[in-house]
Amino acid sequence: MYVCLCKGITDNQIKDAINQGACSMRDLRAELDVATQCGKCARDCKSILLENMTSS
Ligand code: FES
Numbered sequence: 001m002y003v004c005l006c007k008g009i010t011d012n013q014i015k016d017a018i019n020q021g022a023c024s025m026r027d028l029r030a031e032l033d034v035a036t037q038c039g040k041c042a043r044d045c046k047s048i049l050l051e052n053m054t055s056s
Helices: 011-019 025-032 042-054
Strands: 002-004
Touching: 002 011, 002 042, 011 025, 011 042, 025 042
Parallel strands: none
Antiparallel strands: none
C-alpha cells in the first residue's frame, strides 16, 4: 500500500528501511525521500515507524 504518493513509497519499503536500521523520520527521509514534498504522509510514516520499532 502506498504511504507516500508523491514519492511512490509503500509501507513495505518503509518497514524494510526500519529493519535495516532506520530509527527516525530523518533516517526515513534520507533513505526513501518520504515526506519531502507535500508532507501529508509524515504522520503515517511516523506511525509505521513507531509500530515497527516497538514490535522488535
Ligand atoms: Fe509523501 Fe507527499 S505523500 S510527501
